[in-house]
Amino acid sequence: MYLASLIIWVLNFVPGILPQSRILRVNPATAKLGEDALITYTFTPEPGDDFDYLVWFESDADGVIQGVAGNIINNIPGNPPPNPRYNLSDNGSLIIYNVEVEDTGYYLLRVILAISDQEPWVDVFSTLTVFYIETPLLEPQEKTVNENESAIFLCPLPDGVPTPITITWIKDGGALNVSDTEKYPQLDTTLEIIRVNEMDEGDYQCRAENEAYSGDEGKLSNTGTLSVFHQPKPTTHHSQKIEPGSDTDLLVGITFLGIVIGIVLSSSVFVFLWWKTRTSSSNKYTTYNTKQKTDIQTYEDLRRNEDTPSVYEDLSTEGYTPSVYMNVKTKR
Template sequence: MITRNCVLINLFAVATFHVINGQTEPVVNVQDANVKIGEDAVITCSYTLSGSTFNAAQWYNSNSDGDQLDILVNTANTNQNGRYTADTTQTGVTTLTIANTVLSDDGYYLCRIVDLATLSGKNNGNLTVQYLDTPVLKSDTLSVMINDTAKFTCTNLIGKPTSITVRWTQNDVEIDDSDGEKYPSSDSILIINKVDQMDAGSYRCVAENAAYSGEEGKHSNPLELSVGSPTTEQMSTPTFDPTDPNDGVNGGLIGGVVSAVSVVLVFIGIFVCQYKKIACFNK
C-alpha cells in the first residue's frame, strides 16, 4: 500500500510538471541554417501551443547539448538587440535574424517559447557560417627555357565547407588539363612539362567549395611566366662550367692524356738521338 501511494505521488508530480490546468508546455522545433559570411542569417523556430496563448520568444546562444547560455533577445522586453532581431508576427513561428554574420556566429542557438500560463518549451539548432579564403599563388621560378618544367603552387586553401577544389587559368582562360603528359599535376600544384612559347603568360588558381563556386570562386594573385629560347651559340657550342664536377673530370682527363703523350714523344726523341749518335738538342 505504501509503495502504491509513492508511485501515485510520483506520477502526479511528473504530470503536473508538464500540465497545468489541462495545458501542456509548447512544442518547439528549430531548423538548422546555413549562411555565407557577411550576409544576414535567419534561424526559424516553429512552435505549437496547447490551451494557452503566446507570450514571448527568447533566443539564446547554446551548445550542442541544448544548454541556455547568453540571452540574445527577449520579445517580452524588446525585439532587437544590436545585430540580433526576433520576429514574432507569424503565428506559430518566430525567427532570429543575425545581421552581417561573422565567423564567430557559427554555432548553436536556442529558442524558448513562453505562453501566458507560464509554461515554456525550448529547442536548439545549428547555424553554419560558410566562407572561403582567397588563395595565394606561389612559384619558385617564373623564367624558364623551352622544354624546361614550370611549377605553380596554390596555397591558403581554407574555408567551410572544408572540401576545396582548385582549377587553373592562363591569361584568364581555364586550362584544359586533360593531357596528363603535359600537365602531370593540376590539383593544388600545377606542373607544366616541356614548356614552349604557348605556355608563357599570366597564371592564377581558382578555389571553390560547395558554397562558393563558378563566378563566386576565389581567384588568387596572378603570376607571370616567361619562356626563353636558347641562343644559336648555346645550342651548337658546349660550354665548360668549372663548377660542374663532370666538366672538371673531363678537362682533367684530356689534360692528362696530352701531357702523357708529350712526355712519351720526348723520350722517343732522346732514344733516337742516342741511337743515331747525333746531337738533337742544342745547349
C-alpha cells in the first residue's frame, strides 16, 4: 500500500514521467450577513489547454446549473453582470457584495477552453455559507411578583448559522452572574429566579450568540422588567435607625408635635376648669356676705325707727346662712 502511494506521488510530481493533468478547484467560502463574500478558485491547465473565459453559475448540491437564471456573471469583455451585487476580481474570483441569507448555496465555475484535446470546458462547484443570527424575543415584557416568590423569563433560541446557539442573560446592561444554581436553577432558554427580593428588580434581556457572533456581537432581545411587591413589616421603634432627611424623621417630628399640642390643650382645659371653679366659689361667698350685711343693716334701721322699744328674737343660724328677724311688740 505504501509502495503504491509512493509510485503515484512520483508519477505526479516528477516532471516528464506523466503529463500534467488539468486541475480546477473552487474553495468553500463564508461571510457574515451584510459583508462581502469572495469565492476563490485555482486552475492548473494541462499541456495544450488554451484558456478562453469563465462563467459563474448558481447550482444545486449535485452541481446542476439552476436554469438560465443561474448565469450570474462572466468575464467576457463588454458583457456586464445581470446583478450589480456580483462582480469578478482580477483573477476571476466571484465577489458578492452585501451578502444576504438567501445567498447561501452552491456556486459552479465553468472554465471555457479555446483549444483542448478533451472537453471544451471544465466545471467545478463549491459552497457559500452566510453566517447570521436572528434577534431573540424575551417574554414576558413585564413581570411583578411578591417578595420571596419565583420569577421566570423565557428566551427561545432564534435561527442562526453556525450552530450551536447559546443564550447569555443580561441584567441592567451587564452580564448576569448565574453561578449560584440555588438562586438560578434553570438557565439557557429559561431564566428562573428563586426567592426574589429587591436586589432582583430591574431590566432583563437575553443575548443570542454563536461562533460568528459572540460577546458584544451577539443579538440582544427586547427588555423584560421585573418588579417585586414588598410585604409591609411591623415597625420596631426601639431598633429603628432614623436617617436624617428620611420619611421616618418626618413622621417622628409630626408625632412629637402632636404630643406637644396635646399637652398644651390639656393644660389649657385644666387651667380653665380650675379658674371656673375658683370664680364660682368667690361669687357664692360674696353673695352670702352681702346678704348678711343687709340683714344687719335692716335690723339697725328698725331699732332707730321704732317709737317704743321692741323685743326682737334672733332666729339666725351660724355661719353665712341667711338670718330671719321677727319684731314682737310688747303690751303697754
